Amino acid sequence: MSIDPSYYLALAGLMFAIGVVGTLTRRNAIVIFMFIELMLNAVNLIFVTFARMWGNVDGQVLVFFVLVVAAAEAVVGLAIILVIARRRETSNVDDISMLKW
Amino acid sequence: MPFVPPEIRLAGIAPEMALVVSAFVVLIAGTFARSRVNRVYLPALATIGFGASIYFAVSVWGENELQLSDMIALDGFATFCKISLAVFGLLTVWLGSDYLTRDGIEEPEFYGLVLLAVAGMMLMASAADLIVIFLALETFSIALYVLVGYRRRSIEGQESAMKYFLLGAFSSSFFLLGIALAYGAVGSTNLYGNSENPGLAQFLSESASEATGVLVLATGFLVVGLGFKIAAVPFHMWTPDAYQGAPSPITGFMAAGSKLAGFAALLRLFDASLFALRWEWRPLLIGIAVATMIAGSVLAVVQEDIKRMLAYSSIAHAGFVLTGVIATNDRGISGSLFYLATYGIAVLGGFAVVSILGGKDEHRVRLVDYKGAFYEHPALAGALTLFLLSLAGVPVTSGFVGKLVVFGAAIEAGYSWVVVIGMLTSAIAAFFYLRVLVVMYMQEPDESRPPIPVGRAASTVVALTAVATIILGLFWSPLIGAAEDATFFFVGG
Numbered sequence: 001m002s003i004d005p006s007y008y009l010a011l012a013g014l015m016f017a018i019g020v021v022g023t024l025t026r027r028n029a030i031v032i033f034m035f036i037e038l039m040l041n042a043v044n045l046i047f048v049t050f051a052r053m054w055g056n057v058d059g060q061v062l063v064f065f066v067l068v069v070a071a072a073e074a075v076v077g078l079a080i081i082l083v084i085a086r087r088r089e090t091s092n093v094d095d096i097s098m099l100k101w
Numbered sequence: 102m103p104f105v106p107p108e109i110r111l112a113g114i115a116p117e118m119a120l121v122v123s124a125f126v127v128l129i130a131g132t133f134a135r136s137r138v139n140r141v142y143l144p145a146l147a148t149i150g151f152g153a154s155i156y157f158a159v160s161v162w163g164e165n166e167l168q169l170s171d172m173i174a175l176d177g178f179a180t181f182c183k184i185s186l187a188v189f190g191l192l193t194v195w196l197g198s199d200y201l202t203r204d205g206i207e208e209p210e211f212y213g214l215v216l217l218a219v220a221g222m223m224l225m226a227s228a229a230d231l232i233v234i235f236l237a238l239e240t241f242s243i244a245l246y247v248l249v250g251y252r253r254r255s256i257e258g259q260e261s262a263m264k265y266f267l268l269g270a271f272s273s274s275f276f277l278l279g280i281a282l283a284y285g286a287v288g289s290t291n292l293y294g295n296s297e298n299p300g301l302a303q304f305l306s307e308s309a310s311e312a313t314g315v316l317v318l319a320t321g322f323l324v325v326g327l328g329f330k331i332a333a334v335p336f337h338m339w340t341p342d343a344y345q346g347a348p349s350p351i352t353g354f355m356a357a358g359s360k361l362a363g364f365a366a367l368l369r370l371f372d373a374s375l376f377a378l379r380w381e382w383r384p385l386l387i388g389i390a391v392a393t394m395i396a397g398s399v400l401a402v403v404q405e406d407i408k409r410m411l412a413y414s415s416i417a418h419a420g421f422v423l424t425g426v427i428a429t430n431d432r433g434i435s436g437s438l439f440y441l442a443t444y445g446i447a448v449l450g451g452f453a454v455v456s457i458l459g460g461k462d463e464h465r466v467r468l469v470d471y472k473g474a475f476y477e478h479p480a481l482a483g484a485l486t487l488f489l490l491s492l493a494g495v496p497v498t499s500g501f502v503g504k505l506v507v508f509g510a511a512i513e514a515g516y517s518w519v520v521v522i523g524m525l526t527s528a529i530a531a532f533f534y535l536r537v538l539v540v541m542y543m544q545e546p547d548e549s550r551p552p553i554p555v556g557r558a559a560s561t562v563v564a565l566t567a568v569a570t571i572i573l574g575l576f577w578s579p580l581i582g583a584a585e586d587a588t589f590f591f592v593g594g
Contacts, residue, residue, distance in 0.1 A: 016278060023271055032267055039274035043281045050285040059284055062232050066277060069239045076246050077266050083250070084259045093267075096260050 008049040015042035029081045029091040113168040113175035115157035117220040123150025124216035131209020144198040147212045151191040158183040172230045179227035181587035182365045185442045190219035193354040199556030218244035222362035231280040231290040249347040261346025268339040276326020282319035292374035305377035317381045330363030331419045334392040344412035353452030356415045357445030393420030398526040425507035428514035435584040436506035443499035450566030451488035473546025484567045489534040499573035
């Protein structure tokens with residue numbers, strides 16, 4: 001028994017949309033970053049689905065690249081957020097607004 | 102079936118490998134010595150790395166093939182970009198060595214990260230597969246996130262690093278979505294493809310209409326990701342903040358290198374492999390180009406901080422280069438390459454002067470701090486004048502020639518109205534460059550300012566870029582010829 005791939009694509013699209021909305025509306029830098037990770041994982045699901053539809057492994061290999069990049073990005077990103085949080089005791093992006101226009 | 106080992110030719114990525122190796126050497130060597138010794142030999146090691154990289158890039162000039170399972174394009178286009186990027190990186194390292202000494206933040210990571218960032222940018226120029234573009238983009242972006250926040254103790258530095266990081270990660274997930282959709286439409290992420298392996302260009306040449314709807318959607322998302330890196334409106338929001346908070350040498354490096362790398366991928370992706378789809382993506386890019394030129398020029402006028410002003414100017418320049426991209430002819434491609442190379446040199450020189458005049462911790466970066474700069478530092482003010490005139494596109498400087506070729510290409514392609522907007526916005530842009538000159542020459546300096554120490558490496562960078570700006574403004578034909586050769590070799594173009 002197999003499930004129609006379009007369900008996976010719909011789920012991935014929904015995840016990506018949640019990620020976009022969350023990134024734009026949330027105020028905590030760490031939560032924003034989690035929503036960005038959600039977007040990346042939505043794309044991973046799309047890759048795997050298309051890999052199955054095409055019957056080749058390209059898409060599955062790409063997922064590993066994305067995972068590695070996301071991990072590297074998380075290391076640097078969390079470090080940046082941590083430096084700010086130590087200095088200002090906040091990770092709310094509304095409070096971090098010295099640079100304008 | 103006997104096992105046949107795949108043929109591996111590394112000539113296509115030898116310049117990147119030289120940089121990565123020297124980055125590791127710098128990082129390891131940096132842990133063994135004290136900062137006083139590092140001050141001298143780490144920039145020297147980085148210089149050797151860039152030298153080796155340029156050597157490897159020059160030695161394959163004229164070759165034209167796909168390597169490493171068609172993942173890497175070895176062609177004149179990539180080579181031209183790589184040599185330019187290595188020069189940008191070299192100037193950044195020299196400038197940075199004086200900057201770090203002055204501000205007391207000498208750490209080997211600076212050189213290592215610049216080397217790795219340049220390696221990523223170079224890979225971007227020779228990527229022949231969407232996933233390689235993505236990896237290259239992330240390689241240099243992650244290095245730049247750290248470099249932007251390099252002034253750890255500065256509040257502006259931290260804030261700009263965080264904004265750059267969050268928006269950068271956000272935009273690269275859109276780019277990735279574009280890759281996923283392109284893969285879904287084509288079954289491969291290769292930019293070219295041949296009869297055995299599918300690829301974007303091959304797919305478009307065989308099937309005119311079927312499934313291209315998904316591919317058009319994918320194209321839109323790819324534009325978001327690359328538009329962010331080249332700082333095109335409406336994906337420019339990070340630019341002024343990141344440029345202001347980053348150390349000035351890094352700001353110059355981002356303006357020159359990040360833009361060149363982004364445009365290299367954009368040119369290869371759109372003017373070569375998605376060429377058949379040009380009627381779909383061209384209106385989008387024209388809209389972005391017009392919005393970028395107008396918004397960049399108009400918003401720059403009201404800036405009081407020189408780094409922010411140059412940030413908006415760099416946005417406007419992204420729009421000017423985009424007019425070369427939408428021309429989709431050979432002149433457009435070679436013109437864009439020439440423009441990016443000369444713009445990079447001028448903007449690096451400009452930020453070199455800003456970095457020197459800024460003083461310790463860059464406390465003098467507002468426009469009012471430039472009052473009477475000519476009377477205090479005639480040579481530096483003169484050089485800054487030259488760079489600003491080049492950015493404004495005044496004749497006898499390289500910026501004028503650059504504008505001439507990209508606008509000429511757009512007229513040739515029949516987009517005269519875009520060129521008219523480009524000219525009008527150049528006139529607006531000239532206003533804010535001249536404003537800096539007025540402040541420097543026609544106002545009296547404030548009394549009792551301590552003199553600013555000028556490092557030897559930094560002044561070398563200013564002198565070299567100033568000379569290059571003049572020479573390329575007078576004798577442009579060798580570089581334009583090289584850019585035209587680069588277009589000729591452009592695989593699939």
